[in-house]
Amino acid sequence: xxxxxxxxxxxxxxxxxxxxxxxxxxxxxxxxxxxxxxxxxxxxxxxxxxxxxxxxxxxxxxxxxxxxxxxxxxxxxxxxxxxxxxxxxxxxxxxxxxxxxxxxxxxxxxxxxxxxxxxxxxxxxxxxxxxxxxxxxxxxxxxxxxxxxxxxxxxxxxxxxxxxxxxxxxxxxxxxxxxxxxxxxxxxxxxxxxxxxxxxxxxxxxxxxxxxxxxxxxxxxxxxxxxxxxxxxxxxxxxxxxxxxxxxxxxxxxxxxxxxxxxxxxxxxxxxxxxx
Amino acid sequence: xxxxxxxxxxxxxxxxxxxxxxxxxxxxxxxxxxxxxxxxxxxxxxxxxxxxxxxxxxxxxxxxxxxxxxxxxxxxxxxxxxxxxxxxxxxxxxxxxxxxxxxxxxxxxxxxxxxxxxxxxxxxxxxxxxxxxxxxxxxxxxxxxxxxxxxxxxxxxxxxxxxxxxxxxxxxxxxxxxxxxxxxxxxxxxxxxxxxxxxxxxxxxxxxxxxxxxxxxxxxxxxxxxxxxxxxxxxxxxxxxxxxxxxxxxxxxxxxxxxxxxxxxxxxxxxxxxxx
Amino acid sequence: xxxxxxxxxxxxxxxxxxxxxxxxxxxxxxxxxxxxxxxxxxxxxxxxxxxxxxxxxxxxxxxxxxxxxxxxxxxxxxxxxxxxxxxxxxxxxxxxxxxxxxxxxxxxxxxxxxxxxxxxxxxxxxxxxxxxxxxxxxxxxxxxxxxxxxxxxxxxxxxxxxxxxxxxxxxxxxxxxxxxxxxxxxxxxxxxxxxxxxxxxxxxxxxxxxxxxxxxxxxxxxxxxxxxxxxxxxxxxxxxxxxxxxxxxxxxxxxxxxxxxxxxxxxxxxxxxxxx
Numbered sequence: 131x132x133x134x135x136x137x138x139x140x141x142x143x144x145x146x147x148x149x150x151x152x153x154x155x156x157x158x159x160x161x162x163x164x165x166x167x168x169x170x171x172x173x174x175x176x177x178x179x180x181x182x183x184x185x186x187x188x189x190x191x192x193x194x195x196x197x198x199x200x201x202x203x204x205x206x207x208x209x210x211x212x213x214x215x216x217x218x219x220x221x222x223x224x225x226x227x228x229x230x231x232x233x234x235x236x237x238x239x240x241x242x243x244x245x246x247x248x249x250x251x252x253x254x255x256x257x258x259x260x261x262x263x264x265x266x267x268x269x270x271x272x273x274x275x276x277x278x279x280x281x282x283x284x285x286x287x288x289x290x291x292x293x294x295x296x297x298x299x300x301x302x303x304x305x306x307x308x309x310x311x312x313x314x315x316x317x318x319x320x321x322x323x324x325x326x327x328x329x330x331x332x333x334x335x336x337x338x339x340x341x342x343x344x345x346x347x348x349x350x351x352x353x354x355x356x357x358x359x360x361x362x363x364x365x366x367x368x369x370x371x372x373x374x375x376x377x378x379x380x381x382x383x384x385x386x387x388x389x390x391x392x393x394x395x396x397x398x399x400x401x402x403x404x405x406x
Numbered sequence: 407x408x409x410x411x412x413x414x415x416x417x418x419x420x421x422x423x424x425x426x427x428x429x430x431x432x433x434x435x436x437x438x439x440x441x442x443x444x445x446x447x448x449x450x451x452x453x454x455x456x457x458x459x460x461x462x463x464x465x466x467x468x469x470x471x472x473x474x475x476x477x478x479x480x481x482x483x484x485x486x487x488x489x490x491x492x493x494x495x496x497x498x499x500x501x502x503x504x505x506x507x508x509x510x511x512x513x514x515x516x517x518x519x520x521x522x523x524x525x526x527x528x529x530x531x532x533x534x535x536x537x538x539x540x541x542x543x544x545x546x547x548x549x550x551x552x553x554x555x556x557x558x559x560x561x562x563x564x565x566x567x568x569x570x571x572x573x574x575x576x577x578x579x580x581x582x583x584x585x586x587x588x589x590x591x592x593x594x595x596x597x598x599x600x601x602x603x604x605x606x607x608x609x610x611x612x613x614x615x616x617x618x619x620x621x622x623x624x625x626x627x628x629x630x631x632x633x634x635x636x637x638x639x640x641x642x643x644x645x646x647x648x649x650x651x652x653x654x655x656x657x658x659x660x661x662x663x664x665x666x667x668x669x670x671x672x673x674x675x676x677x678x679x680x681x682x
Numbered sequence: 683x684x685x686x687x688x689x690x691x692x693x694x695x696x697x698x699x700x701x702x703x704x705x706x707x708x709x710x711x712x713x714x715x716x717x718x719x720x721x722x723x724x725x726x727x728x729x730x731x732x733x734x735x736x737x738x739x740x741x742x743x744x745x746x747x748x749x750x751x752x753x754x755x756x757x758x759x760x761x762x763x764x765x766x767x768x769x770x771x772x773x774x775x776x777x778x779x780x781x782x783x784x785x786x787x788x789x790x791x792x793x794x795x796x797x798x799x800x801x802x803x804x805x806x807x808x809x810x811x812x813x814x815x816x817x818x819x820x821x822x823x824x825x826x827x828x829x830x831x832x833x834x835x836x837x838x839x840x841x842x843x844x845x846x847x848x849x850x851x852x853x854x855x856x857x858x859x860x861x862x863x864x865x866x867x868x869x870x871x872x873x874x875x876x877x878x879x880x881x882x883x884x885x886x887x888x889x890x891x892x893x894x895x896x897x898x899x900x901x902x903x904x905x906x907x908x909x910x911x912x913x914x915x916x917x918x919x920x921x922x923x924x925x926x927x928x929x930x931x932x933x934x935x936x937x938x939x940x941x942x943x944x945x946x947x948x949x950x951x952x953x954x955x956x957x958x
Contacts, residue, residue, distance in 0.1 A: 189426045
């Protein structure tokens with residue numbers, strides 16, 4: 131059986147583009163098992179695509195091939211790359227899409243420059259169909275990543291959302307507001323564990339409790355919890371935290387061990403958090 | 407070949423959640439054939455999900471596994487269940503999602519309590535990925551439903567949309583407005599047949615004819631017909647009945663054998679129809 | 683392995699209709715490999731569906747079965763047809779959906795009149811599920827197209843978007859605004875090549891350059907280029923040409939070899955282009 135092959139794009143689902151990519155894959159690898167991650171990433175939003183792919187990819191079996199195309203630079207000199215990391219393979223433009231998989235030393239990258247693995251005719255505006263889909267199909271069929279071109283040791287990395295950690299507090303940002311209005315933050319579960327308890331969360335001028343799960347909140351109440359990505363999420367039980375707080379990607383969040391200290395030092399800590 | 411496995415959720419298609427569920431299924435059952443019913447159910451709308459799944463499930467081959475996750479109660483004490491009914495299997499939260507399949511005596515249900523069939527780590531906010539998807543995969547692989555936990559003889563049932571039948575009239579409600587604005591009602595084809603002819607439909611202050619199909623209506627005209635779910639639908643040929651009548655789920659509809667009697671008794675009949 | 687089977691509809695993704703069609707296919711052909719082209723065509727928009735299918739179908743392997751259902755005439759006397767063209771098969775209502783594949787002599791069409799290849803019960807409002815999906819499944823399983831009914835030599839054709847060509851200019855129209863706001867026009871790459879260079883584009887009161895790819899434009903600037911469908915597209919680099927020009931399907935576009943002559947003859951040429 132061929133490995134799984136996932137697709138992540140900002141193409142939407144109304145145009146023919148996604149089907150054209152799938153046709154390109156299936157023409158080369160007829161037995162490929164395709165799974166859509168999403169095609170509804172905000173147009174040209176490389177950060178959102180990288181965050182979504184990070185959340186999804188970890189769940190797929192080793193060997194899965196992930197092709198991701200959010201490509202505002204198509205038709206410029208930007209490279210195409212294949213990245214191997216964490217036992218999986220990633221194919222797409224070298225524009226930061228794969229930043230989450232380029233941490234540490236456990237990755238390799240190669241440029242997609244070998245002409246013979248591309249479509250016979252390569253459109254200058256649709257490398258998803260003519261370069262990335264054929265490369266993904268060939269990876270699925272067993273072609274080694276280093277066959278596509280020279281090694282790349284400086285793949286583009288996004289300035290990635292981070293946290294600033296102090297001994298009793300941590301400052302982070304909202305990464306993503308999901309369909310339900312849950313606010314997924316850059317603060318990981320391990321960071322929260324290091325802070326100890328009790329904790330208090332400050333966001334958008336509100337102070338919220340940290341709870342274990344939705345059931346610990348009354349309906350319609352705001353709180354923080356460790357969500358399914360092992361990150362702090364700000365939620366409303368059966369409601370939208372994004373709407374309640376008018377918060378979105380980039381909104382700052384502060385988690386503090388004690389109320390009094392948090393109040394004193396809050397503004398200075400937040401100010402020093404790098405923007406992204 | 408493994409049985410088909412369908413997915414019905416309110417997760418939307420922009421976030422990574424659907425892909426995370428599919429990854430969980432495919433990690434356990436790599437050859438599973440997945441079919442999306444929908445991921446665009448209104449957020450937390452258990453009734454809509456149940457109605458959509460009812461319409462879709464009947465069309466799938468015997469043995470199909472349907473996993474449905476509209477789960478406002480995740481992170482509370484609500485149970486997870488597997489239901490077998492009508493030769494098919496259903497997996498999801500025990501919150502009424504499976505009401506349409508719990509009529510009569512031809513069903514069995516079991517709690518999803520056996521820890522070993524769940525993910526190694528179970529998120530308290532995403533049982534779709536960590537409990538229901540693994541259970542669905544294992545059902546597809548042949549695990550017997552009673553292996554998941556104790557029998558459940560009181561699964562949660564929604565107060566289900568009904569009709570009130572009299573000898574010459576029937577009162578029902580709109581169940582769903584579809585993408586085209588067709589209004590699918592709780593009045594079944596068999597009920598209409600019992601009433602005989604001619605019939606007249608009253609909805610939203612309008613009186614409409616019952617016709618055989620779209621072609622019997624002039625373009626832009628309102629009418630009722632028996633739709634593809636074997637239910638009375640209120641339609642506009644090449645237009646939206648929902649928009650024309652400002653109707654939606656819950657809007658009442660009355661079908662009468664004769665005009666004069668219907669006019670006299672209409673309001674009293676409608677008043678006694680239970681709300682849902 | 684069974685051939686690929688694609689689906690193109692205006693059913694949206696919220697209702698159960700697409701799943702009902704897939705269930706009908708998979709009940710007959712359990713191993714069929716289904717690929718969605720789109721289900722988000724504008725409701726009843728046969729032209730959009732035909733254009734999208736034209737762009738997608740060309741990319742699929744020979745033998746692929748394409749079922750397309752945008753069917754405002756369901757429940758009228760309109761025929762169902764199967765078309766074979768360009769090595770592929772198409773199934774759906776005979777309402778012009780397949781116009782792009784009916785050019786030249788290289789096609790055959792047959793009516794879907796043979797009752798035995800339809801569902802046991804055929805809804806008068808959902809031939810997608812009860813007529814077209816079963817026919818597509820049987821084509822995928824190897825049934826010959828002429829087994830479905832008598833040959834059709836006059837399939838319905840849409841008045842198809844065209845160009846008017848002069849020796850130094852060509853007048854066309856916008857066919858489609860895609861998700862990014864790119865305007866895909868009826869002017870083909872071969873037509874542009876015949877005109878020679880330099881070329882100038884006039885649309886919505888603006889004069890734009892013809893460039894090679896996005897990278898030749900400054901960010902936010904308008905231009906024309908040959909897109910991935912081998913057609914002239916009007917684009918904004920990292921922006922929406924549809925929004926910038928308030929243009930949409932039907933907006934006229936003129937490409938001229940020289941500025942002075944174009945200016946003189948522009949309005950008369952445009953006036954004689956047939957509407958569609």
